[in-house]
Amino acid sequence: MMTSPVGRSGVDAGAAPRQVSLRSVHVEQVLALLRSGPVSRAELGARTALSRATISSIVGDLIDQGIAVNLPPGPDRRAGSGRPAQAVALSQHRVRSVGVDFRLDGASVALADPLQQVTGTISRTHRRGLNWQDRTTIALEAIRTLCARHGVDLAAPQGIGVGVPGPVPLTPSGAPWRVMVHRLQDELAAPVYVDNNLRLSALAETIWSTRPGPASLLYFHLGRGIGGGVVIDGRLYRGATGSAGELGHVTVTENGPRCHCGKHGCLEQHAALPALLRRAGLTGDRRAVDQVAADPRLAGPLHDAAGLCGRVVGDALAALDICHVIVGGILAHVPDDTLTRFTDAARERLLPSIRGALQIRPSTLQDAGALGGLALVHHNTPVLQGYLVRASTSYESTQQSR
Amino acid sequence: MMTSPVGRSGVDAGAAPRQVSLRSVHVEQVLALLRSGPVSRAELGARTALSRATISSIVGDLIDQGIAVNLPPGPDRRAGSGRPAQAVALSQHRVRSVGVDFRLDGASVALADPLQQVTGTISRTHRRGLNWQDRTTIALEAIRTLCARHGVDLAAPQGIGVGVPGPVPLTPSGAPWRVMVHRLQDELAAPVYVDNNLRLSALAETIWSTRPGPASLLYFHLGRGIGGGVVIDGRLYRGATGSAGELGHVTVTENGPRCHCGKHGCLEQHAALPALLRRAGLTGDRRAVDQVAADPRLAGPLHDAAGLCGRVVGDALAALDICHVIVGGILAHVPDDTLTRFTDAARERLLPSIRGALQIRPSTLQDAGALGGLALVHHNTPVLQGYLVRASTSYESTQQSR
CATH class of the missing domain: 3.30.420.40 (ATPase, nucleotide binding domain)
Known part of the structure; x- marks a missing residue:
């Protein structure tokens, strides 16, 4: 199943139900029970409605893979009369x-x-x-x-x-x-x-964000380039060509500067770090994004860029109908009024129904x-x-x- | 489970794996086998790895609901020695x-x-x-x-x-x-x-379109209003507020006419039928969309509107990374050059990677x-x-x- 030299992220939103074999659903059910604590094979059978042979085969595989271990039968685990009911548990000493x-x-x-x-x-x-x-x-x-x-x-x-x-x-x-x-x-x-x-x-933000993360979000990263990602209902949404949520090449000026992608007037040509440094006469600057964000000479260009980025993000939110945005890179370090400029520009593009639910916050996850x-x-x-x-x-x- | 007076479309992309109980996965598996023809309970058990009690309960429920029927045991259905193995089949005489x-x-x-x-x-x-x-x-x-x-x-x-x-x-x-x-x-x-x-x-187009429909598509409808929908991997994607793919209220002119939604310069104010009729001096026209599309007095406004719509659709395709568009309403009846104007405008907004895969066609499904x-x-x-x-x-x- 995973013989291709480079396994890729092919889990598009909604793809799961068709791709999952019944076997893997059963394995998942057994794993879910094991995550709540040690369980005997008989209990696994009773709680999953699976046949004894199926349980035995799944547990055997999990043990072979080092995911589960047989616990030594203790006196408290003995069934009424027969041989001891051996419990199975997940291993915490293996890297999964x-x-x-x-x-x-x-x-x-x-x-x-x-x-x-x-x-x-x-x-x-x-x-x-x-x-x-x-x-x-x-x-x-x-x-x-x-x-x-x-x-x-x-x-x-x-x-x-x-x-x-x-x-x-x-x-x-x-x-x-x-x-x-x-x-x-x-x-x-x-x-x-x-x-x-x-x-x-983007995916990590939905799962491990310090506040309970939203299930669907747009991650927007402003740095030397502009990138991001879309998570829909807890899963990475890649799209047909793997570029969903890549907003750096949205056209913002009809006859703007030529971009390396071949188009003209892309957001990246107006708002990414090289463009900001150029506008501030700071070409050749190699500082990290958090240092750049605090440079007063960049405040003006950054404020304008935040407005442009917000506009593009707002239109993407309208099409995707997503209410949560996490900004990373430079935008995670800008002064409050610059982030407000971004938020206002996004909000202006949205229908009132989404606008009220809009939440934009900087990434804080390490x-x-x-x-x-x-x-x-x-x-x-x-x-x-x-x-x-x-x-x-x-x-x-x-x-x-x- | 379905006690709410108005069951709504709550099946967002990717939601299925979590919502499906193990029981319903088993029922689905049994139904899938039944769809290929009559099957005995023993065969169902052997082919699903489910216990006899589970099969018996699922089949019993399906029969109670009129979805399945017991076939009368014929001589060819007899097992070697015991009582006849009764087959179960789906009913074609019930509305499901x-x-x-x-x-x-x-x-x-x-x-x-x-x-x-x-x-x-x-x-x-x-x-x-x-x-x-x-x-x-x-x-x-x-x-x-x-x-x-x-x-x-x-x-x-x-x-x-x-x-x-x-x-x-x-x-x-x-x-x-x-x-x-x-x-x-x-x-x-x-x-x-x-x-x-x-x-x-939009959902129907992916399933029953005369050509095998694409699994992910944007449906764009131009009529008295502008509406549409997004299907991702075969399922309706509604978004956080139910407006995913609703492109009528994307801002196309910064200080354009006020829209009923409260915003200014929405696509609908520029490109929907009332705006086209107004531009052609045909206010009060109540004809059907296919008649309107062929009216030479509307050819100019419609051509311009197609360009605007294409631009908005192109940006939405970029954010969603979807390559298939089906156009309905007026756009399903316009002359070829107007549809070409739409397609070109969309194409211009896309990265070369999506551009090459772009397919736009009029809806033909009744x-x-x-x-x-x-x-x-x-x-x-x-x-x-x-x-x-x-x-x-x-x-x-x-x-x-x-």
Whole structure:
């Protein structure tokens, strides 16, 4: 099932019901029961209405995969007369999924156990322009360090969800990060799922955002480029060509400057960081986005850009009928009045019905890309598709262990 | 489960996996097997891995509901030694779902049987402005006439999917058509699901379009107003407030004429039929949209409107990343060069990746709203959620029986 060298994020909204085999629905049901605590095979049968042979086969597979373990039969587990009823439990000492976010200047890693709890996260920085071979080495070291820190076993994870900068083509044969995919796959013996890291940040915001995240949201990121993602009902919505929610190339001026995409007057040509720096006479500036956001010389261009971005976001919200926006990159660090300019511009484009429900807030989640990678694995794994969809706040309690 | 007086279309994209109980997944599996022909209970058990008690209970319920029938045991059905293995089959003589489309000047009705085949459709016209009581009487008469024509039994259908013109509020307590909902519910003893009829047309296009319909599409309708709908992966996508794909109120001129929605410069104020007639000096014109489309006095305004509409549709396609558009209303009847103007304007707004895949075509489906009503029932019924999603062309073979 996962034989393709590069497993991609193919979980479009609504696709799940048709893709899930009945077997995987049954496995999911067994896993759901196991997540609430140790259970005997007989109880599993009684509570799922599945035949004894089916339960036995599913539990056997889970144990073979290291996801579940047989608990030693204790005296309290004995049935009335016969042999002891052995209970099955999920293992907390195995890594079930790995999330990796490759940024331009570093990598973040997150691990989750079979109970879907985030074991921990770790972050590394490196110089820009490092090759993919070295970046992969850094990520692998970070993964192993994190496993050692938490005393968890990395053998045969379910998958590795990876975020990369820039567009992720539908046929990634020529992608520069192919070497990374092959090495992670070979060294960790698990399928690798790749998606754009801003998209994964969007997914993470719905699941691990400190407030209970909205099930549907638009993530809008303003930086050296403009990117983002759409989550519909807890799942990443990619669209037909993988560009849903990519608003950088919406036309904002009919005869504007030519964009690298081939069109004219794209939002990115007017509002992304290079355009802002150019307008402020600061070309060559290589500072991080949070420093840039506070520069008074950029306040004017940024204020105008916020209005343009808000307008484009507003039109996208109208088409998608989504009420929640999370802004990342520069917009997560701008002064309040600039964010208000963005919000007002978006609001003006909306019907009163959506306008009243509009909520726009800056991203606050750390390691969002890596956390989104964990969700990507689960949404691509039939057995786990139902998990990590509009989940509870379980991550918050584990953040202390970082 | 369906106790609310007005069952609404609440099946958003991606919502299905969480809403489906395990029981309903099992029922769906049993129904899928029954759709391929008569099957014994033992075979059902062997092919679903469900326990004998579960199969027996599901089949019992289906028979009680009139969806399935016990076939008389013939000699060929006898097992080796024991009592005959009685086969179960779906009934083709029951109405499983009813679709009704209330237009301003008439109503269309469609029926489907438990095998999900469209039994037939029928259409009625009436004068504009008729009250909902009388419109409901006409629809009920049409339903009963259609049942009699095909010799099918209407008792206890699974549900009635109804399309109405205009927006369908999230809390429809003040909707003018409430009387219709209560009467259909009472007289047909089934839950009623209501949605906008253009949205239902969009849904019908993916399922019963003469070419195999695309799984995701934007339906754009230009008439006295501008409406439409979005289908994502075979399911109606409504959005947070039920206005996904409603593009009539996208701002196209910053300081344009005031719209009834409260905003300024909405597409509807520039491109819908009243605006076109006004520009051509033809106010008071009450002709049907197909007549209007051919009027040479409207050719100029219509050409301009097509460009504006295309621009708005293009931006929506970019945000949604959808490549298929079906145009209805006036745009389904315009000369080729006007449709080309629409298509070109949309194409210009798109990234090359989507642009290459763009397909725009006029709607050709008859009784689309009523057929969409059938799909609405199935998408709202847990047992049948998996059906009528990007379905085959089974409707074409039954169209002859109309």
